[in-house]
Amino acid sequence: MAPRIVVAAPGDTLSMVDDIAPSGYEIVKVAPGSPQCTEALKSADYLVGFVDMLVKEQLYAGAPKLKLIQLLSAGYDRADLAAARKAKVPISNNGGANSVAVSEHALLLMLAVSRKLIQQHANVTGGRWRGNSVPRVNELRGKTLGIIGLGTIGKKTARLAQAFGVIVTYYDIARLTEAEEDALNVRFRLLPEILSKSDIISLHVPLNDTTHHLLGAAEIARMKPTALIINTSRGPVIDEKAMHAALASGKIGGAGLDVFDEEPPPANNPLFTLDNVVLTAHLAGPTWESNEARLRNGFDNVQRVARGEKPLWVIPELGL
8 A cells, every 4th residue: 555645735736736746645635723634644654734733642643554744834833843742743843944934024014014005005095195294214234133033034035135125134053154154144143232222123033931031121121112023934033012002102113014913813802903013914924936846855755754864854842
């Protein structure tokens, strides 16, 4: 019998599977968490999909043959890592498949907030042309960007920002060598320096115990009154209430946010009332191209395991 790969994903992603899936495997396409998914997992050898919220003890009990859980997402904050360690089934993320999409989105938000894009659009479509006055807008050139988390996405964001003449500094617990910094044209700074000296702060860290509320009230208070926060990582990396207070009072200049504490955010989220924010619906990563790339990475990893090789991109916290 051919090894079974269960692909659990939304319909637009599932529509790409047949053109990419490797031969020699039984491919079962299901919606995550559906009864069909539960049934298919009983004899699954590999699980590929947007399934981090399903990675719990019940999953392993219901899928005794699993050899790999291959996430199509980069994040894994909703996975039960203790259960994964106990089951000794490796979990891999998407190998940076959405890194181009997220880094482009980070630059999109920087530009949109700096140029007050939403306000300008509303003026034009509302028949106000330039409103009561020409809004003050800013260029990116010459600004200092502080990247917190210089992984695959952070590095791509650095390169894109430099095309606009931005000076890039970074903070990461995994510091680059001087030669690597020279090659990327970035410079390491301690977190307090990033906070106090950056014109724009862009967050690219995973959500875990050490990064929860990494930017709290005290950290935000260190920032320049003109500084911008860009977050395409996870909402709880920032204390959302503290950020709202700083934005509403003018203690920081603006924010571009793709992620929130609660998703989807409630209709009364106070961020919705501000005119110095640009908000998107956790859509930085899922472009058409990245959906294809992460399926490709996922099926490649499955084939590695099937050949007896170690999988790539295993979540480091597992210690497997």
